[in-house]
Amino acid sequence: MGNGAQVSAWDIDELCIYGGCVPMQSLDADITGIVITKTGQGIPNVEMQLSGNSSFANMDTTLTSASGRYSFPHRESGNGYYMRGYKNDDILNGVSAIDLIHLQKHLLGITPFTTLHQYIAADVNHSGSVNVLDLVILQKVLLGSITTFPGNTSWRFGSLPQDMSGQDIRAFKEVYNIEHLEQGPHLVDFVGIKIGDLNGDAKLGRMAGRK
DSSP states (O other), X not given: OTTOOXXXXXXXXXXXXXXXXXXXXXXXXXXXXEEEOTTSBBOOSOEEEEESSTTOSSEEEEEOOTTSEEEEEEEXXXXXXXXXXXXXXXXXXXXXXXXXXXXXXXXTXXXXXOSHHHHHHHXXXXXXXXXXXXXXXXXXXHHTSOSSOTTOOSEEEEEEXXXXXXXXXXXXXXXXXXXXXXXXXXXXXXXXXXXXXXXXOOOOSSOXXXX
């Protein structure tokens, strides 16, 4: 131009615009595990409960499979969760006069219990201790005069790993807390104890070992 000003120009035909999509990383996480007996057998039909609060006011549930496995898929990572197991059927499963004898021998000091599994199973009224009242209740259950364990369920479940060699029933951890769920699979296993079954002969339906 005649006034001395500089002008810039582009050839539109040579202008290329590039674009694309960057895939977003999944924020999902799966909570999975297995519920077993102390001998490693999977326990079917346990109601696993998952909640965002310790009161379990709002919760999701799923049942364990024939091999004792369960899964809560597609949970949002970064959140906190609480978990526990529940099963309250077939009160007489594994309960017999033999268990009364085991309990009597423990109370008399003849053959004291040696594991927390035994103390949990013998604390039939969920009082936190094993005493003569548990013996009386177990007798009533066997006689059919009562059909539930007072203040207790037919099974109790503790998260793994935990020390099962002690005697402190109140130390039994039944609720598992995930403070901050990471992406990917999160494994949480539980051990189940049949209340009143001191010799461990409760039937589990389709018997399945841990795979």
